[in-house]
Amino acid sequence: MGKLKFFGLLLAAGMFAACSDNLENAGNENDGPKTGEGYVKVAINLPSVSSSRAFNDGTIGSLDDGTPDEYAVKDAILVFFKTTSTTGDGTPEATAQFAKAYNVSLNPAGEDVDHVTNRHTVIGEAPLPADGEKVYALAILNVNGVFTVDKANGVLKKNGNNVFESTKTLSALQTAIATTAAKCTTTGFMMLNAPLANTTTTSGFALSNVKTLVPVTVYESKNLAENGDVASIYVERVVAKVTLTGFTYADSKYTKTVTADSGDPFNGDKVEFEGWTLNYTNKTLKPVRDVDAITTWLGNDYGVVSRFLGDSKVDGKDLYRIYWAKDGNYDVSYGGTEGSDAKEAFNVFTKPEDITTWNTNTADNKTDSEDYALYCLENTMDYDKQVTNQTTSLILKTKYIANPDAAGTGDQNFFMYGTQEATYTQTQFLTNVGTALSLSGGTTASLKVGATGGTYTYIPSGATAGAGDYLNKKDVKNLIELSSSADLSDAQAQTLITKLGEIKFYKDGDSYYNVVLIRHFYDDETSWDAGETYGTKHLGRYGVVRNNWYEIKVNTISGPGEPTIDDDTENPNPDDEEEGYIKCQINVLSWARRSQSVDL
Template sequence: MKNLFLTGLLGLGIFCSCSNEDDPANNGKLNEGETYAQIVLNLTDSKAATKAPTGDTGSTDAGTPSEQAVKDLTVVLADANNYVQAIYAPTLKTGGTDAADRATEPFKIPAGQYKVYVLANYNNQTKGAFNETLAVGAQMDQVLTIADASKLHVADNFLMANDNLVASVTDFTGDAEDTEVNDDLAEETDNPQKVHLVEVNIERVVAKVELDQTTKTIDVEDVNKNKIASATLEGGALINLNKYMYMVREAKTATNKPSGTSTWIYPQDPNYNKKLTGAGDEADWLTANFSNPSATSFTDFTSAPTFYCPENTMQADAQQNGQTTGVVYKVTYTPESTAYTELAQNGTSNYDQIFTAILGLGAGTMDADINASIFTTAESDGKTFYAYNDLIFKNKKAAILYKSIAEATGADNAAKATAANTAFTSNKGKSGAELDAIKVYEYTAGVSYYTAWVKHNPAGSNMQQDKFGVVRNHWYVLTVESISGLGYHKPTFEDPEAPDDKAEANIQVAATIKAWTVVKQEVNL
């Protein structure tokens, strides 16, 4: 992933000096003697202001200047076991002629042997993203609790870190032979220092999800290619954001990778090995590990909505609706007139005959809210409809009456009519959670929701390891290509234990990935 985003060229200058530079942040010396260090970052293609990814899954894109900007650097020296020994906030040089490169002023460090980690923009707003604070004595591979994920991707201050945790130990006790450089990577001409150069790659710690949608209204067709509704995409939102992360990812490649790619990373995050398996209280379990289990606000499609989120990967059998980062699409669903379910008085079907028998119960016995036009009367706004058992009804009472008829028992249609009438009276006043409990769902103003689980390997086979999830510094581009049925009535998933790959899906999304590695995903709703 060396050139996926930022190629950081670290120049660490070592020599004895009597300079008055500030002492390291830990205010202590690790070993006898002191030396100086300098860091140089080469920001690949930083001048490109890419608005949309160009290319297929596995291609790379530098992103926008705001996504690449480096305002400050934090340098961490760790021992061979990754325990932090010292932390520095060196000053960045100014005045370079090439905005693609940044360099620090030389700064003092104790001589020794260290692993070198570099964090970009950590001393700005991104530090407040975590409950924990990086400190001397801590481990670089500690689990960090994300207190505010939005601070990981503040404009011009995206948090960046080494591209893997396997940093080699660098010896800063020998003589340096390279020369100090400026922002443009040209050698310093004014009393230059001799430096060591150590190469380190850094990357953004968040993933990027873009909803690239040109076609906003899609015809919904049945299996016979008959139009049954129009679906208009109104907006999108992310759900299931990981609450935990590592500052630096592990260097783990995917077991299964997209065709045409050579190296495909799929690191293990702190939640990787967890799986929801009928936990005593699913809500508590999910809340403890993931945030945003449902969408509360949506970004419209005036322009392609773009979201940033923490890394979220998982073992194959943990690829479940309650754990995988996904996109909720908000859709206005307008059924065709022929798509509504109706029962007719004196009709030929068994349900028609039970309906006719109910109408024959007469005043005083038949519920007063039942009449011959109950199935043809729309809700007052003309848009709200109800669903029961995948059937669509023009109003709530029609859906409840149909359910009552479908579940009625008795020796004959007359007995079933009496039972259905009684059940209708019992259920007709229900709403909200009580209505959901009897499997009658309200689609207020015709709004339906569809979830598309983000795929790291869009072409992967069913529930294959590494198929779902989001990985840092990857750009997932999703496009809805088709919608084949009614979605859910809530902006979330129905069953958190449901597998991400299911036998039947009513959304199909095309996806691409950039490093920003691009992942393109076609979505069929």
């Protein structure tokens, strides 16, 4: 099985300054309260060490850099907050109040290591603190037009609306934004401060142990700032990354041979890869990753604590990464009917024609898979919400060639029906239809002109195709006609399905593998047994978290997928119940890359 690795981005430099007590005005002493603008020095760097979280075999992998575009920084905003002795400086995330926001100029070249920028240094304006005040910073990189600064008053705006007023805290930023991954990556990858823990001691762990805002020293002059302390801000991308591998590239095609048991009718069939896309991707984003429930996650009922809290220091400092998050619809249960919350909350593809773009590239035997990535917003859910209509998944579009000949071609239109684990050519299928209907007197069965791929069944008069018991089903009277273009009668349609079972028509060999659910944590971290009801120990088994790279490797294909993309928004299954025909193994390396193998 392959490895599903993570990519991680922490921009950091020098010291985090979380332990610094020298946060007040660093100008001349005894000058009284300061007003107006001062200056701060901020360094933004890439990480150089991997996490301590190990693969299942016990080894620790190295950090994967990703592509230059994923590290490019085009513009930035620094947002400042203040606390006083009365508002409390030990919990700035909860108590620090918005002061002012500034557009800042970056070092355009940065400092390069290999093919990515390693460091940006910023000397920028900041509000001078009054006596007793402390100042904290939030960085927003690659704002992509989502955030702007009103230069007249320094107010931060989000999609044109004010985010903060003078008394607002960081929580004002956390209202979910209606946006897309594309919007957050158009001009560089949007990044904001990463929440980091200042301890790995879980006993007595409190939310105040998590630091998102960074303390800064504000100087009265630019010259003092240039020669002063550097405040390091760790940021992370707001999107997750997904890539696909596992097909063999030859003769301008990606292919895979079906591997099944000896004697299995599918064994040796050929699958040609045509494209892939993501299903159930979130439409909303919390700008800063929400880990407010970490004290709950670290409780005894949640099993392996290390899956939530790392024990490897960031840049050698007493700062530790957190591996889970709450998105904007984390606790919501969705219905699935048309126009429901499920369709409003997620980008849902219910049939092939709804997908306007397929990613037609994978990686094997060509260049790195990162060149062919898709990106999505964070999509997480509570343990009891891990169902197929809320979990980000991958859809594969393929051409399935049943019984390939020596030239590698074979049946185009083919059929499966009932419980038969076999494919039938169009000629074989129509012969079986004639037998099932006891056709005689020269009457023959043929495919109806314009019949499309899909699953066909008998739908009684008055019933609605594509809903309820007939969700994802088509009327067999739209598949088969008799001589002289005669439609099947209701009795004939019912007889045909009774004798053959539901019929899957793979038009031109089109075959879709509808559900490759993206898993976040290892099996041994969130172990699940068949028939088990999800509990707290399964939290994080499925989902996608920002700044993680999920590499899906198609390990084996054991037979045809589905003739079309199923819509399961109305009748979702628990995620693991889909694993009967799609089996996943995930090996995890935190904050680098993750790899996942699947059996289709």
